Amino acid sequence: MALKYSKQRTVILEFLQGRKDHPTADVVYKNVRQTFPNISLGTVYRNLVLLSDIGEIQRFKIGDGTDHFDYDTSEHVHFVCSKCGRVLDLEMENIDFINEEASKHFNGKIDGHKIYFYGICEDCLDK
Amino acid sequence: MALKYSKQRTVILEFLQGRKDHPTADVVYKNVRQTFPNISLGTVYRNLVLLSDIGEIQRFKIGDGTDHFDYDTSEHVHFVCSKCGRVLDLEMENIDFINEEASKHFNGKIDGHKIYFYGICEDCLDK
């Protein structure tokens, strides 16, 4: 199962690289289709999943029930605007010490946590 | 739209009360059906959603794509076992100060966060 080059995969990856919000598969599909009109939704999904499986991109969930994809694979925290739904990156100190905090009264093993913050983004506040 | 009593709702609520894991709608359905064989899945969903809308129970998501329901509506943090998928409550200090931390370099307004911890539960460790 050696990876083989494909124009479609490149286009998907490049699109994702150009976005600082973190689009869903459907958003990727709709946009990529403008420059690549007969790309299939299945191809978009297959590549997004493949790319996140090999660690080229990041796949994550926020409360909206759909998967989001991020070109930036470094550890960072997300913010979700309750008004416009946009997903943004948060610059903040590492808070992994909360894992210790969670371990204190727990007999299992804590490996990590998933977190996102929500509120109103700057753009929506301005309106 | 005054609430009216229904046997089905009572049974669903009682089932949920007796569980300390936090079952999905489907798990509620399958169990309740053993004592109430012709209850419909739609009824289970309708009641779980209604009960969480009026604050009688809590509805939340973990990474598995399905909704979970909790009889305990007090603020508390969840743990998800990566092995058996069970969802447990964590007793830990309130960590809402991380909201301030998240605000520091952010120009929007932070209202809160969603978090869950993951790892291996006690039962799975023992095996």
Added chain:
DNA sequence: TTATAAAACAGTAATAATTACTGTTTTCAT
């Protein structure tokens, strides 16, 4: 009590996101 309107129900259909399948095309190491 009975009448009745609102609410709830069972059962089924619809929707949305995602995954799986199928037969064709593309890639790339020999």
Added chain:
DNA sequence: ATGAAAACAGTAATTATTACTGTTTTATAA
């Protein structure tokens, strides 16, 4: 150049959830 592996387009299937429809329950009030 060629052939197997990988990827593709297009479509079908799956899963969780919501919406719809015609029937039954509940609770108020004559």
